[in-house]
Amino acid sequence: MLALGKLLELTLAGHEPSAKIQLTPDGTRLRWLDEGALEVTPPAARDNGLDLLLSAGIHGNETAPIELLDRLLRGIARNELHPAARILFLFGNPEAMRRGDRYVEQDLNRLFSGRHEQSSGFEAIRACDLEHLVVNFFGKDTGRTRLHYDLHTAIRASRIEQFALYPWEEGRAHSRRELERLRAAGIEAVLLQNKASTTFSAYTYAQLGAEAFTLELGKARAFGQNELVNLDLLENALHALIEGREVVDGEPTLDGLQLFSVSREVIKHSDSFQLHVPADIENFTELEPGYLLAEDIADTRWIVDEQGARIIFPNPKVKNGHRAAILIVPDEGAGLV
Ligand SMILES: O=C(O)CCC(=O)N[C@@H](CCC(=O)O)C(=O)O
Numbered sequence: 001m002l003a004l005g006k007l008l009e010l011t012l013a014g015h016e017p018s019a020k021i022q023l024t025p026d027g028t029r030l031r032w033l034d035e036g037a038l039e040v041t042p043p044a045a046r047d048n049g050l051d052l053l054l055s056a057g058i059h060g061n062e063t064a065p066i067e068l069l070d071r072l073l074r075g076i077a078r079n080e081l082h083p084a085a086r087i088l089f090l091f092g093n094p095e096a097m098r099r100g101d102r103y104v105e106q107d108l109n110r111l112f113s114g115r116h117e118q119s120s121g122f123e124a125i126r127a128c129d130l131e132h133l134v135v136n137f138f139g140k141d142t143g144r145t146r147l148h149y150d151l152h153t154a155i156r157a158s159r160i161e162q163f164a165l166y167p168w169e170e171g172r173a174h175s176r177r178e179l180e181r182l183r184a185a186g187i188e189a190v191l192l193q194n195k196a197s198t199t200f201s202a203y204t205y206a207q208l209g210a211e212a213f214t215l216e217l218g219k220a221r222a223f224g225q226n227e228l229v230n231l232d233l234l235e236n237a238l239h240a241l242i243e244g245r246e247v248v249d250g251e252p253t254l255d256g257l258q259l260f261s262v263s264r265e266v267i268k269h270s271d272s273f274q275l276h277v278p279a280d281i282e283n284f285t286e287l288e289p290g291y292l293l294a295e296d297i298a299d300t301r302w303i304v305d306e307q308g309a310r311i312i313f314p315n316p317k318v319k320n321g322h323r324a325a326i327l328i329v330p331d332e333g334a335g336l337v
């Protein structure tokens with residue numbers, strides 16, 4: 001296998017490869033760009049016009065998606081997968097990956113869309129570097145199709161194990177076709193966002209015009225302990241995207257895909273913040289109207305008043321000013337186009 005196919009090994013070892021460009025026997029070019037960053041270019045005759053950004057390790061301890069990208073890249077470097085798409089593979093936070101931690105100094109996934117300019121330190125520099133890498137990858141050619149999957153795992157167990165978060169931009173509708181593709185890739189639910197955010201997928205969606213998603217793929221575990229997460233459908237879908245084949249097999253449908261929208265984000269304002277849910281509560285647990293969810297300084301209280309409300313990402317340990325939970329409600333999908 002080509003040495004650049006071992007991007008994960010190189011990244012975990014903190015090694016810069018001596019040969020930065022390698023060609024597979026079928027003419028696919030691999031180019032190492034930076035720590036954890038590798039561009040794949042198919043031969044011109046096979047290029048189908050898709051620019052596919054695949055990222056994982058934005059949170060360093062979320063290993064199942066990192067291992068998935070490693071398998072895809074090795075498949076290409078072994079000449080087993082034959083790309084028709086241009087692809088940028090990114091391991092988001094190499095230092096956090098080496099430490100097995102979510103982040104080093106601060107959450108990288110809160111620093112995009114220029115938010116890094118208001119900050120400093122390790123993750124702020126990395127967010128700026130990642131933005132540059134992606135801008136250069138997508139380039140100025142607006143005739144090509146831009147697609148970004150930012151792969152994650154969640155901190156806690158979930159009643160719906162594999163789900164997507166679909167970013168938001170003023171005046172832009174969410175795409176039914178993209179959701180059909182996600183359904184075929186084993187995604188069971190999609191959360192339609194309704195406000196701007198500083199995550200990586202929100203950046204590529206709103207600033208760079210890509211179709212972009214954060215994919216949550218089970219519970220975060222250490223390297224080599226991901227056998228309980230079945231990513232076969234997603235892996236098949238990514239093989240198809242990479243090779244320029246149709247992901248949806250048969251008639252496209254959203255049947256079985258659960259849609260939600262954000263009702264409220266619970267923001268932690270102070271050290272007095274209290275979240276009144278069991279420590280082991282699962283994502284997508286339903287909360288009854290009247291439930292006192294959280295309290296904070298100045299008698300701030302979050303009481304559930306939505307029918308069919310569910311909670312995701314409850315985390316009272318986030319820094320002040322950050323999101324400590326999201327309350328979501330079922331969505332009919334009326335705004336899809
Ligand atoms: O499990 C948790 O509590 C957090 C999981 C996580 O990191 N989720 C992403 C979602 C990104 C998005 O909103 O698109 C994050 O919070 O960064």
Ligand SMILES: [Zn+2]
Pocket residue numbers: 058059062152153154
């Ligand atoms: Zn994550």
